[in-house]
Amino acid sequence: MSQIQYIKCPYCSKTVSYNENHLNICIPNYVDGILLNCYSCGKQNKKYSNSQLTKEDKARCIDCVSNDIKTKFMPYRHLYINEYHREHYDVNNTIDKQLEFAVGELNLPKVNELLEIGANPNYNRQDTFQPINKFIRLLSYNADGSEKPENDDIQPSTPLKLCVFRFSDCDLTCSQRSTLIKIAEQLIKYGASAIEAKEYYECRYGTPDIDNGEEIEEIEEIAEVENNNSDVERNKKWNEFYKLLCNKK
Ligand SMILES: [Zn+2]
Numbered sequence: 001m002s003q004i005q006y007i008k009c010p011y012c013s014k015t016v017s018y019n020e021n022h023l024n025i026c027i028p029n030y031v032d033g034i035l036l037n038c039y040s041c042g043k044q045n046k047k048y049s050n051s052q053l054t055k056e057d058k059a060r061c062i063d064c065v066s067n068d069i070k071t072k073f074m075p076y077r078h079l080y081i082n083e084y085h086r087e088h089y090d091v092n093n094t095i096d097k098q099l100e101f102a103v104g105e106l107n108l109p110k111v112n113e114l115l116e117i118g119a120n121p122n123y124n125r126q127d128t129f130q131p132i133n134k135f136i137r138l139l140s141y142n143a144d145g146s147e148k149p150e151n152d153d154i155q156p157s158t159p160l161k162l163c164v165f166r167f168s169d170c171d172l173t174c175s176q177r178s179t180l181i182k183i184a185e186q187l188i189k190y191g192a193s194a195i196e197a198k199e200y201y202e203c204r205y206g207t208p209d210i211d212n213g214e215e216i217e218e219i220e221e222i223a224e225v226e227n228n229n230s231d232v233e234r235n236k237k238w239n240e241f242y243k244l245l246c247n248k249k
């Protein structure tokens with residue numbers, strides 16, 4: 001199956017087909033005998049050694065050479081997902097993407113902050129693809145430049161599904177699971193679809209029998225012993241989370 005993958009050029013931000021070789025020719029850096037920008041830092045009016053100047057459009061300024069910076073300057077590098085993870089709270093990233101990241105790292109204050117300023121609790125995260133023979137993943141776009149949403153039932157594609165996904169991380173402490181539940185509560189309060197997340201929970205972990213037998217009525221704040229959760233404590237958290245998604249608090 002060959003399907004055209006579109007990306008945003010990390011140099012000029014245009015939407016281009018990944019295969020059209022645009023990346024190699026983007027940014028004419030040497031126009032009419034004048035060097036516009038340093039190849040690596042992208043800055044104008046830098047100083048160059050004579051040997052660098054012979055490299056024309058690939059010339060690097062004295063500062064970049066002395067700091068051993070060799071990569072090609074990318075003004076829009078956040079469009080690449082491997083960079084995006086490093087710059088997740090960068091102002092260039094949408095608040096929806098920042099919300100996705102804040103949920104992933106269990107950052108409740110940041111989640112609250114982003115929801116308050118209008119981040120979308122039902123944001124469907126962007127699709128990515130791995131180019132053949134490359135160890136990177138690139139963010140995927142439609143031909144018109146709009147984000148291509150991820151469309152895969154087994155992936156945690158929304159913030160609330162990401163809560164469900166993260167909940168099974170066996171390294172989580174009771175305190176961290178409580179934080180995830182609080183994050184899920186906030187997302188639902190701001191309009192996240194609990195039904196979708198409940199289906200996702202059931203699809204991943206099965207349907208807990210909370211109406212018969214095992215239901216735990218009183219969820220008390222457990223004296224938390226970090227990294228030493230008993231099964232009982234853990235099960236309480238699982239039930240509490242599931243009931244939240246079922247709206248059976
Ligand atoms: Zn370009």
Ligand SMILES: [Zn+2]
Nearest residue numbers: 038041061064
């Ligand atoms: Zn430079």
